[in-house]
Amino acid sequence: MLFEIPQERPRERMMLFGREQLADVELLALILGGGHAVNRALALMQDAGGLLGLDRANPQQLCRTSGVGLAGATAICAALELGRRVAQLQVPYARCIEGPDDVAAFLRASIGAASQETFLVLGLDVRQRLQMVRTIAVGSLCSVQVHPREVFRPLVQAGMHAVILVHNHPSGEAEPSDADVMLTHRMAEVGRLLGILVLDHLVVTRESTVSMVELGILESPLG
Known part of the structure; x- marks a missing residue:
């Protein structure tokens, strides 16, 4: 590879490689934004116990992680809820259910x-x-x-x-x-x-x- 964008620059990595190539921590860092977002995202993932923990947490719980304020906590909860609602649209109404x-x-x-x-x-x-x-x-x-x-x-x-x-x-x-x-x-x-x-x-x-x-x-x- 001729060049490599550092992991602490997830925005540029998404633009270049697409969202599918980003790690969970990088996607979370993009939602948090601001300085040292990757480090804060990593701390949050560890405190929450991974993606499942994040999905179950409320904004008040997320705010307990150092460097994650109200804006970041509510943005994370909103993004997870939007993802859930998109998945719910996949209900196969009027389609034959074979399994x-x-x-x-x-x-x-x-x-x-x-x-x-x-x-x-x-x-x-x-x-x-x-x-x-x-x-x-x-x-x-x-x-x-x-x-x-x-x-x-x-x-x-x-x-x-x-x-x-x-x-x-x-x-x-x-x-x-x-x-x-x-x-x-x-x-x-x-x-x-x-x-x-x-x-x-x-x-x-x-x-x-x-x-x-x-x-x-x-x-x-x-x-």
Whole structure:
């Protein structure tokens, strides 16, 4: 290479190489701006515990890092929220859902980073096209209580043919718990009685999506 722009000049690096080539710390430095932005961004990343920590932090928490004032803290929170909203626009409305990958990005953006367990239903028509997304319940850090009555009521009212159950794990551990497994089997049985197929139950975190059908916990009603 004939020349190299120093790492402490992320603005020039973005203009020359594109945003994809910048490290996380460099992107954060661009949001902070000002002198020694890379060093301040590195300190902030360390204090927050990485990108996931930043995503969960509020402006008051970010301001505790030396050199990060109100302007920088609020700018970071605003940028992260904008990114989340862009990802949420990827909801595949009226498209055929063939597997968890078709809705994974939308679900991770919607509830993957939530601090409380949240239970959603995705209603599908007879062609497995996504027709509705409903939040059924919001719980605590480690659990959410749902009843078949609340889960299936909006699906019955909307005339849905099938459903994908979804909830998040704020802990970041996507492995289904014993309670998750029991709930899944209960919902599948109620769905059979109502004539609404439970196609899958997805457990979502900020970085991953786990399918109970793919794990062999739930038998696909489609065979």
